[in-house]
Amino acid sequence: MKTTPDIFEQLKDHSTLPPPHLFDMVVKKIQSDKLNGANDPVIPTLPARNKNVFSINRHYWAAAACVLVILSGWLVYSTIAKTPQRKDNNNFAVQQPGETNTTVTNGIAANDKKKNVVVRNVAITTKKQAQSNMVWMVINDEKIPVTDNDLLFTFASYLPGKAPAFLLDESKENIYIRVDSYSAIALTPEIRAMMKRMYEVRRNHKPTARARRERRKLERWKKEDQSHFDKKIDNNPVDPFDLGDFILDK
Amino acid sequence: MPLSYYKLLLVLCPAFITGRMQSQNDSSLLQRDSMVIHKGIPVVAEKKNPVSTLVVSYDIVITKSREAGIAATYNGGTKTVFADNNKARIRLVSLMRIQSIFLTRAQTGSIDKVVIVKESGKEKYRVDLSQPQWNLYNIKYNDDSIELLEDSTTILEHTCKKAILRLANGKKLTLYYTADIYNETFAAAEPSFADVPGVVLKYEYAADKSNIITYTASDISLLPVDKKVFSVPTKGYAVKKFSSKDSMTTP
Numbered sequence: 001m002k003t004t005p006d007i008f009e010q011l012k013d014h015s016t017l018p019p020p021h022l023f024d025m026v027v028k029k030i031q032s033d034k035l036n037g038a039n040d041p042v043i044p045t046l047p048a049r050n051k052n053v054f055s056i057n058r059h060y061w062a063a064a065a066c067v068l069v070i071l072s073g074w075l076v077y078s079t080i081a082k083t084p085q086r087k088d089n090n091n092f093a094v095q096q097p098g099e100t101n102t103t104v105t106n107g108i109a110a111n112d113k114k115k116n117v118v119v120r121n122v123a124i125t126t127k128k129q130a131q132s133n134m135v136w137m138v139i140n141d142e143k144i145p146v147t148d149n150d151l152l153f154t155f156a157s158y159l160p161g162k163a164p165a166f167l168l169d170e171s172k173e174n175i176y177i178r179v180d181s182y183s184a185i186a187l188t189p190e191i192r193a194m195m196k197r198m199y200e201v202r203r204n205h206k207p208t209a210r211a212r213r214e215r216r217k218l219e220r221w222k223k224e225d226q227s228h229f230d231k232k233i234d235n236n237p238v239d240p241f242d243l244g245d246f247i248l249d250k
Numbered sequence: 251m252p253l254s255y256y257k258l259l260l261v262l263c264p265a266f267i268t269g270r271m272q273s274q275n276d277s278s279l280l281q282r283d284s285m286v287i288h289k290g291i292p293v294v295a296e297k298k299n300p301v302s303t304l305v306v307s308y309d310i311v312i313t314k315s316r317e318a319g320i321a322a323t324y325n326g327g328t329k330t331v332f333a334d335n336n337k338a339r340i341r342l343v344s345l346m347r348i349q350s351i352f353l354t355r356a357q358t359g360s361i362d363k364v365v366i367v368k369e370s371g372k373e374k375y376r377v378d379l380s381q382p383q384w385n386l387y388n389i390k391y392n393d394d395s396i397e398l399l400e401d402s403t404t405i406l407e408h409t410c411k412k413a414i415l416r417l418a419n420g421k422k423l424t425l426y427y428t429a430d431i432y433n434e435t436f437a438a439a440e441p442s443f444a445d446v447p448g449v450v451l452k453y454e455y456a457a458d459k460s461n462i463i464t465y466t467a468s469d470i471s472l473l474p475v476d477k478k479v480f481s482v483p484t485k486g487y488a489v490k491k492f493s494s495k496d497s498m499t500t501p
Binding site: 224 | 305307309312314318319320321322323324325326327328329330332340341342343344345346347348349350351368369370371372373374375377387388389390417421423441442453454455457461462463465469471492493
């Protein structure tokens with residue numbers, strides 16, 4: 001079946017070849033236009049409106065990436081900031097005295113060296129985390145968070161099984177914790193035994209009655225100490241008479 | 251030489267020797283006697299080797315006849331006294347509490363400014379005291395007296411002499427001090443050390459025979475102290491006001 005109209009058959013007879021140099025001229029024209037910066041005559045330029053759409057999309061992507069980075073940063077921070085402490089504890093703080101690198105030898109007895117646990121510069125080298133009042137102490141290269149400079153409740157607030165090994169040491173010797181260049185406090189066997197009792201749990205992982213009792217005792221001491229030294233001005237814990245009368249009487 | 255001269259020498263020499271011996275006995279008797287110094291009477295003992303910087307750290311040991319109780323949280327603590335020219339700081343570090351007293355002395359030597367800072371716990375605070383308030387804070391030392399004794403012991407390779415500080419209410423503090431070094435700011439910072447002619451390296455307070463709190467120097471440093479030690483913290487500390495009615499109030 002013939003689908004081509006007759007008119008095309010007739011026109012075919014009238015066809016003429018283009019001039020032989022025409023193709024070269026067109027190629028030269030295109031090249032010169034490119035060199036002059038003219039738009040590609042073949043590919044049309046995108047309208048300006050489309051350009052804007054593309055730019056806005058790119059900004060959206062950048063903003064989304066920023067939000068993602070911030071969110072992931074916050075997640076990392078919140079994970080690091082989580083402590084192994086109970087949420088309902090009364091945390092404390094060890095800050096100050098200003099940083100010192102003087103070569104002061106501490107008073108730790110030489111025969112106790114084996115048992116020494118060194119907390120390096122709780123106050124001094126510890127740096128507050130961004131947007132947090134948390135400070136860190138380092139015990140045998142392990143970072144332990146201390147909030148509010150309160151060592152006692154920091155130790156008391158460990159979950160069973162999370163307490164550092166030195167707190168569970170059953171030896172009869174003192175264990176020393178270096179607080180800063182000048183201060184090293186001793187954890188006596190009595191206080192370690194008390195801590196250990198506080199970590200006792202039943203089979204269902206809940207604190208034993210004795211553990212709860214020890215915790216209540218510690219909280220009672222804390223309140224007594226605060227009401228004695230923080231409420232009344234004439235009681236000075238730094239003074240030997242005032243401190244002695246308070247603690248030796250209890 | 252005439253014979254009479256020899257006779258005179260024979261008479262005078264024994265008398266001279268006997269006299270010297272007598273005076274030596276008198277002075278040794280004086281040394282054996284204790285010296286009681288009351289407030290306001292200048293200390294006559296010689297203050298040797300004044301130093302501009304002094305840091306002494308004391309270990310706190312508590313002995314109790316019955317269960318330690320709250321004392322267990324202070325036992326093993328440290329008390330450090332920093333003194334550098336006209337500034338001083340006394341810092342108590344224990345499991346229960348961390349507290350400092352910052353002092354600045356005026357050029358006249360009197361205490362110019364005092365700040366008490368409680369550094370631990372949720373409720374950290376500072377209290378600024380003027381000189382009269384500081385005097386009121388240490389009113390118990392107003393009528394104290396100190397007895398300097400010849401008993402001695404050695405602490406950190408320093409020979410220390412014994413002294414007994416007595417308060418007007420009868421309580422007493424036994425002190426051991428070295429006269430080898432002296433620092434005026436150090437002495438001014440601790441009211442109980444004010445009349446001691448040296449640096450106290452050990453002191454103890456006994457509520458009775460079996461309940462005793464002892465502070466023993468574990469370290470002495472004459473090295474320069476970082477200035478940050480004497481800078482009073484401000485951020486995160488509530489400001490309380492000193493009230494003469496035996497209570498601290500938050501403004």
